[in-house]
Amino acid sequence: MTERRRWMGSVAAVAIAVASWQAVATIRVADKPLLATPWETVAALPAASRAIVADLLATTVRAGLGLAMGIAIGVTAGLIAAVGLRRAPALEGMLDFARSVPPVVVFPVFLLAFGYSETARVATIAAGCAWPMALSVTTAAAAKRSVRREILALSGATRLEALLWTQPWEALPALTVGLHASASTAVVVAVVTEMIVGVDRGIGGRVVSAQIASDTTMLTLSILAIGIVGYAVNVALRRLAVWAEQFA
């Protein structure tokens, strides 16, 4: 396929998406629109951009803090599980079970523990991020004996030397998968916790406020903004995964 045809195909795909958006925006439920039209959204952008950026920033900081905490907890839990896995194979199933619990259902537990506070939100995000990370650490640590390890053993390397020559790099692909899952979870959980209990700043809170006020323009802008953040996180982590694949 030529470059020109591919370019035209992309333009057509965007045009169809905008037309679909326009079609949804014309739907009325109880005489109220569900979304703003593309034109109304673009027209409202200059006035709303400052508030939206501030909210996005607050959500990103919240998600980032939770993610950092989740990674720290997940790596620690994963290493402990990796060490104990031979003696207690049930540990892997337990980690898998913990990962299967939707993070937002533990939000009430953290609300009871920390009250209606920022700590409860960040703790919920951390809890959601920790388990995928822990599982990826155990996967990375349990990687089967590689030819490199055999060469190191024949060369008389100690266990620590063998670990240092291989593990930080060989573990990268699995860790990247865990990081990808954790980062996506962090964004989703941050927005949902903001929606459940109102916040001063945060894109989830803005979505709920816009819905209560029937402000479809702000609602549409907020949804788009969250989408852009999620997309940016995915693109960045996909690139990281491609880079890490060279060590697989």
Add this chain to the structure above:
Amino acid sequence: MTVAALEGVTCSRGGREVLRGATLHIDAGERVALVGPNGAGKTTLLRALLGLEEVSQGKVTRCARGAGYVPQTVGESLFPWFSLRRNVAMPRLLAHRDDAADVATRLCARLLPEVAPDRRAGDLSGGEQQAAALARALASVGDIVVADEPFSALAADARSRAVSVVRDELRGRALLLVTHARGDATELCERVLRVDGGTVIEEGRDGA
């Protein structure tokens, strides 16, 4: 003095006997080639000598620590995140030898003259990776070098260069070579053994 030996070794994989009472002795400084058809058990025999295969019967006198080893899957044996020089120096770095960098530089220059030693090992071509693995095995500090088809991915000129470097750089160490090329076997080794059906058959001792 024997540096590695198998006595009546049997080894199974997936319910199939790969080695059937295989016996082999390698003396210090001796150069031995193993030839034979695909699936005859050459690689398993070599790995058993290195202590990398579990044997169900027989006695194994493993190669002592520090043996040089060129596996068939050379790409998976290199450390792609390190430079070519660091890869080659690895056995001597682990043995805490002061000459690690010098030996690695010399072997890189002899076996890979067109490749900068600082180049990342992950960026090497298949043939270059094989030459790098061979260089690393020659940089080892043990009394035997074990090589599983170490010339198979090399172009003709690189192959003849590698054969000549192996002859020079063994420096009194024993060599166990698995090869499909009889020319390499007879050029480098004084004993050529045929492996077939998991057993070892003495073929020739030319005293080369």
